Amino acid sequence: MVTLEDKFTLGGHEFTSRFILGSGKYSMRLIEAAVRDAGAQIITLAVRRANTREHENIIDYIPKGVTLLPNTSGARNASEAVRIARLARELGCGNFVKIEIMRDSKYLLPDNSETVKATEILAKENFIVLPYMYPDLNIARDLVNAGAAAVMPLASPIGSNRGLATRDFIQILIDEIDLPIIVDAGIGRPSQACEVMEMGAAAVMANTALATAGDLPLMAAAFRQAIEAGRKAYLSGLGRVLSRGAAASDPLTGFLHD
Amino acid sequence: MLKINGKPADAAGLTVAEYLARENFDARKVAVEINEEIVPKKNFAEVVLRDGDIVEIIGLMGGG
Numbered sequence: 001m002v003t004l005e006d007k008f009t010l011g012g013h014e015f016t017s018r019f020i021l022g023s024g025k026y027s028m029r030l031i032e033a034a035v036r037d038a039g040a041q042i043i044t045l046a047v048r049r050a051n052t053r054e055h056e057n058i059i060d061y062i063p064k065g066v067t068l069l070p071n072t073s074g075a076r077n078a079s080e081a082v083r084i085a086r087l088a089r090e091l092g093c094g095n096f097v098k099i100e101i102m103r104d105s106k107y108l109l110p111d112n113s114e115t116v117k118a119t120e121i122l123a124k125e126n127f128i129v130l131p132y133m134y135p136d137l138n139i140a141r142d143l144v145n146a147g148a149a150a151v152m153p154l155a156s157p158i159g160s161n162r163g164l165a166t167r168d169f170i171q172i173l174i175d176e177i178d179l180p181i182i183v184d185a186g187i188g189r190p191s192q193a194c195e196v197m198e199m200g201a202a203a204v205m206a207n208t209a210l211a212t213a214g215d216l217p218l219m220a221a222a223f224r225q226a227i228e229a230g231r232k233a234y235l236s237g238l239g240r241v242l243s244r245g246a247a248a249s250d251p252l253t254g255f256l257h258d
Numbered sequence: 259m260l261k262i263n264g265k266p267a268d269a270a271g272l273t274v275a276e277y278l279a280r281e282n283f284d285a286r287k288v289a290v291e292i293n294e295e296i297v298p299k300k301n302f303a304e305v306v307l308r309d310g311d312i313v314e315i316i317g318l319m320g321g322g
Binding site: 022023024025026028031044045046047048049050051052057058059068070071073083086087088090091093158159185205207208 | 284319
């Protein structure tokens with residue numbers, strides 16, 4: 001029986017929600033409704049040059065008790081990511097950091113080897129490191145050894161809403177890596193989030209799928225339900241698939257032809 | 259002259275706290291780096307900006 005006690009742990013912190021919410025590309029005025037309807041306990045943020053022309057601060061719009069997960073987007077190598085992570089901690093974000101390192105501006109694909117280097121440095125500085133990565137088993141093992149708290153493989157390119165382009169490789173990580181696998185980037189619709197949860201992912205991160213939806217809080221609720229459904233299906237164990245033929249699901253004690 | 263967030267700024271001689279106040283930054287919601295070294299918030303009132311410093315004033319915004 002699935003209960004509310006189905007928790008997952010990141011760096012010693014327990015969470016019951018398996019939906020990590022992005023905060024990019026939509027009005028900060030929608031954040032509260034998005035967090036509420038997503039049931040999210042973790043929200044991602046970006047670190048940028050401050051600007052006094054903007055009088056609103058995103059921090060004021062995030063409900064209390066939600067864990068902040070700053071990312072290192074904009075970093076092109078490990079040392080820039082480390083610099084951004086330290087600034088985020090100084091900004092009061094706590095110890096969580098999502099490492100995001102990109103050299104490629106067309107596809108925004110993560111630089112896996114720089115990500116391993118940054119993970120190693122930041123884990124030693126007591127950050128709870130969640131590295132965003134291209135799903136490669138060898139790199140995922142390196143991230144484990146480097147001290148990552150989870151591994152965040154991409155489903156398809158960031159912001160594309162194209163879904164599970166890397167499905168089979170994410171499954172390999174789920175099967176082989178003894179850390180939470182959080183599928184991040186490219187998940188475009190709730191059914192895809194449900195599918196990775198059925199596969200055994202620990203959590204899903206989504207941003208653009210919500211930010212570009214017709215009704216953001218409604219889509220947040222749809223993702224929440226899909227993620228919960230997928231999780232329950234995984235915990236249940238999926239029914240078997242017949243390679244051919246059929247199996248009646250009704251009793252064959254027919255009375256019509258006796 | 260020094261450079262603050264990529265732009266030339268006339269702020270030599272001011273403390274970090276004085277500069278932030280003059281420019282209407284909320285000191286509680288920014289992090290400050292001088293020449294790639296973080297200035298801890300508790301030192302904002304003591305650390306003085308000098309000619310040639312490269313200063314970054316950093317905050318949080320929406321992101322994935």
